[in-house]
Amino acid sequence: xxxxxxxxxxxxxxxxxxxxxxxxxxxxxxxxxxxxxxxxxxxxxxxxxxxxxxxxxxxxxxxxxxxxxxxxxxxxxxxxxxxxxxxxxxxxxxxxxxxxxxxxxxxxxxxxxxxxxxxxxxxxxxxxxxxxxxxxxxxxxxxxxxxxxxxxxxxxxxxxxxxxxxxxxxxxxxxxxxxxxxxxxxxxxxxxxxxxxxxxxxxxxxxxxxxxxxxxxxxxxxxxxxxxxxxxxxxxxxxxxxxxxxxxxxxxxxxxxxx
DNA sequence: ATGCCCAGAATGTCTGGA
Numbered sequence: 001x002x003x004x005x006x007x008x009x010x011x012x013x014x015x016x017x018x019x020x021x022x023x024x025x026x027x028x029x030x031x032x033x034x035x036x037x038x039x040x041x042x043x044x045x046x047x048x049x050x051x052x053x054x055x056x057x058x059x060x061x062x063x064x065x066x067x068x069x070x071x072x073x074x075x076x077x078x079x080x081x082x083x084x085x086x087x088x089x090x091x092x093x094x095x096x097x098x099x100x101x102x103x104x105x106x107x108x109x110x111x112x113x114x115x116x117x118x119x120x121x122x123x124x125x126x127x128x129x130x131x132x133x134x135x136x137x138x139x140x141x142x143x144x145x146x147x148x149x150x151x152x153x154x155x156x157x158x159x160x161x162x163x164x165x166x167x168x169x170x171x172x173x174x175x176x177x178x179x180x181x182x183x184x185x186x187x188x189x190x191x192x193x194x195x196x197x198x199x200x201x202x203x204x205x206x207x208x209x210x211x212x213x214x215x216x217x218x219x220x221x222x223x224x225x226x227x228x229x230x231x232x233x234x235x236x237x238x239x240x241x242x243x244x245x246x247x248x249x250x251x252x253x254x255x256x257x258x259x
Numbered sequence: 260a261t262g263c264c265c266a267g268a269a270t271g272t273c274t275g276g277a
Binding site for chain 2: 060203209213
């Protein structure tokens with residue numbers, strides 16, 4: 001089984017590339033982030049024509065997540081129990097589903113903006129809600145993974161130049177502690193192999209030749225429980241999808257499983 | 260070559276992204 005996660009930065013803008021990539025890559029289950037649509041605008045019908053069902057949690061121009069599967073889609077849970085919300089509004093940042101033998105949770109963790117911004121406190125609160133929400137599945141015997149845009153670089157090697165990130169979100173100790181707490185439920189980081197260069201970056205800024213200069217970050221992560229991790233046969237970043245006109249600023253992370 | 264922000268809502272110019 002081939003599972004992937006991809007922050008598409010608008011599923012409407014990305015639809016031609018998304019449909020082509022699903023077919024060419026042979027992906028069975030795709031966790032999507034930043035759909036930037038309402039649920040009604042989500043391309044459910046186009047995906048169904050390719051043989052994929054969709055579980056969508058989306059409300060408009062910001063955020064939005066989905067699980068797209070051609071191997072079954074059951075027990076859909078939209079949102080996160082205990083989601084703290086931002087400025088009184090719960091945002092569409094999580095959706096879970098069971099796809100054949102595997103359960104997945106597609107997440108779009110809040111950005112945080114600046115360390116002294118309320119959005120940063122919200123980010124840490126959201127991580128704690130995620131930890132609590134996935135603890136049972138993480139400890140279970142069924143293969144389970146939380147896949148998505150975590151908006152945290154787990155180590156200094158996961159950014160192209162650590163000195164440029166001092167004082168910024170995505171690299172702070174509390175954010176990395178939140179990742180460690182999540183791993184503490186029984187999840188481990190399924191680190192992909194890079195297809196080029198030394199580090200498996202998953203995001204490159206659109207500006208200033210970020211991608212050609214490989215000024216990237218690894219912030220799209222796959223955290224799998226022990227049965228999931230044991231089944232992994234390969235994992236890589238499909239950086240080809242970051243190339244050319246009409247690309248997202250994130251590349252898909254692909255995981256192959258023997259399940 | 261992988262190439263010097265993009266998307267959405269809106270129609271001028273913000274917000275958000277990381």
